[in-house]
Amino acid sequence: MLDSTLTSQLSSYLAMLRQPIRLIASLDDSAKAGEMRELLGEIAALSDKVSFDESGSDARKPSFVIAKEGETSGVRFAAIPLGHEFTSLVLALLWTGGHPPKVEPEVIEQIKALEGEHRFEVYMSLSCHNCPDVVQAASLMAIVNPNIQTVVIDGGLFQEEVERRQVLAVPLMYRNGEVFGSGRMLLEEIVAKLDVKSDEREAARLNEKDPFDVLIVGGGPAGAAAAVYAARKGIRVGVAAERFGGQVNDTMAIENYISVLETDGPKFAAALEAQVRHYDVDIMNLQRADKLLPASEPGGLIEVQLANGGTLKSKTVILSTGARWRNVNVPGEQEYKNKGVAYCPHCDGPLFKGKRVSVIGGGNSGVEAAIDLAGLVAHVTLVEFADALKADAVLVSKLKSLPNVTIHVNAQTTEITGTDGKVNGLRYKDRVSGVETLVELEGVFVQIGLVPNTEWLKGDVNLSRFGEIEIDAKGHTNVPGVFAAGDCTTVPYKQIVIAAGDGSKAALSAFDYLIRQPVVLDAVDA
Structure with a gap:
């Protein structure tokens, strides 16, 4: 699972462990479980302070928990955390093993002082560059405060769960079964949201x-x-x-x-x-x-x-x-935001694997998004208001060469439709003929510039x-x-x-x- 470069890096990091840790896996007979077993075995082989066993019985399989020696709870990954999440894995290992985080001491004390039980479920994708901040924040909170539990879930690995909960944008954070926040959030932002008196204290500090x-x-x-x-x-x-x-x-x-x-x-x-x-x-x-x-x-x-x-x-x-990002400002956009309406193809594209999507916008951002998505989804429909795509010629040429892309220019988006709480189509009007068309799809990526x-x-x-x-x-x-x-x-x-x-x-x-x-x-x- 780990190439020579990652193995060397991880070996150096694990030398920083101050106390023994356990990797406790809950596995099934799937191919992904085999990959997880291989990864955890490779990690354990790099340090005598890391042990690995398959005694876990978590309902989410495959998954594993990083726990302190003698304990069975800690940060759980229902994922094979490589790609953008490899750093999250390394940090969870180090923090559980006693290596101090690079976080301001007052923030750590604020986390320790949080009252109540907090069960966090963080949905992410391995290609999402915004997800690691949320994953690492939730992981650190679980390590610092025993009243906090965190499980990190790869939406691509648990697609049935994602479908059931209608997770259509990542990162998405649940707390005690309810949506807590979506999009990139910093540790301090999450803690402030949990600590209801933080604004008052912060305002007083700034005033001084x-x-x-x-x-x-x-x-x-x-x-x-x-x-x-x-x-x-x-x-x-x-x-x-x-x-x-x-x-x-x-x-x-x-x-x-x-x-x-x-x-x-x-x-x-x-x-x-x-x-x-x-x-x-x-x-x-x-x-x-x-x-x-x-x-x-x-x-x-x-x-x-x-x-x-x-x-x-x-x-x-x-x-x-x-x-x-500029909004397209048509009916359905706000109603279905993060329920099929998205703005980051890199983050949310993997959630639409095998589905039909649309990209609104024919500039560089829109065309690049359509090219990126075409490698993941079943079909991409690009809708551009102007009479021609405005992107660089090399990008337009690449887009037009893709077999699963349809391009509509002179097309004014008039509505994003949906049912059962999620997107099911996009309606546009031909600006020349006036004819309106409904395209059936599951996702809409808005890429029309900035405000x-x-x-x-x-x-x-x-x-x-x-x-x-x-x-x-x-x-x-x-x-x-x-x-x-x-x-x-x-x-x-x-x-x-x-x-x-x-x-x-x-x-x-x-x-x-x-x-x-x-x-x-x-x-x-x-």
Whole structure:
């Protein structure tokens, strides 16, 4: 199961175990159970601190639990955690074996203090790049707090269960039998959702912070670059981000960032955060901005009010809130979101194996999604509003060569239909003939561009008719001391490298603004 590279890596990691652990398998006669037996046997052979037996009797077969020596409960994998989940497997082994997690001590204490019984079921797919964050968070909670149980379930391995529960998007997290959350969630976000008093405590902590010289709202490529450039000036810098890395976290392959030949979104986002943390930057994650209050007088402090009730103050502010996937805004989209309507083909594509799906959008994102899905599903119907596909010619040529793809241009999506709580079709109108057609299918992937995250700024800074923050060549907004950068602005071409450059530019502009402010002397100095 493990190639020589993975075997070598795992052997090195297992040397870090501080106490013995058990791998207890619940197996049947299936081929997948044989693969799981082989994997667990290989792991146990790499360390004398790991034992393996098949004494488990869990209802989900095949599955295995990672437990401390002398115990029978721990993190359970109803999966063969390779691919994107190999790191999750390694971390679960290390944490169970006593190796400390790289998590802030206050978060660990918060997990330990959670009251009540929490039974988590995390549905994932091995090709999902957002799933490991949720898997690892739920695993750590189960290891730290004995009142928490976690089972990680591969939707592709337990398809009957997925069908029964209508799991049509991953990651999907159940708690005590009820849906707890869907999509990528950070450990701190999950813990905060369980700890009902966390917002109040967090708001009080934020209110006590001293004013910043530069406060950056948003932690994507633009925000990260702004933080690095500002911090290198030796001034007080803070970053308030809803999730560090922003939409980069949802990007599968990055192959056009100069000097980085190839990487993926989560790795790139982690590298951004690591570089920002290298400097003395106050990173405040899971913070959603709610209101911008410009300075009441020239040279005064600007305030940013947060959704949890906290307020941050700063001499300058850089807005880098990025953008999100655009909705198609037709009947059925919201009703069937995560019930057949999806936005990430890499994450959710495997859940539609052998089924019929549609992709809305004929740009690069839509065509790439259709090509990706065509290798998994029975048939792909691509629907494009314009009279031609807008994607790069090489992508269009590849798409047209696929036998299980149908392309409709001049096609206006009018409705996503469904029954029994899940999608069963897509209706579109031919913009030339006016004829409406219903395509029977099980999934719809929306890929029609981005919407800037600027609704909270209406009336405070000038926005374009598309909702983008209007800036000049140096990143200035119309508000003194407030700058903006990245996908939330009027700068054309929404690309990572452009956002990073604009973030750097905004930081330099903010510093230039600061050094040109009049010096206020104390009465004694005067």
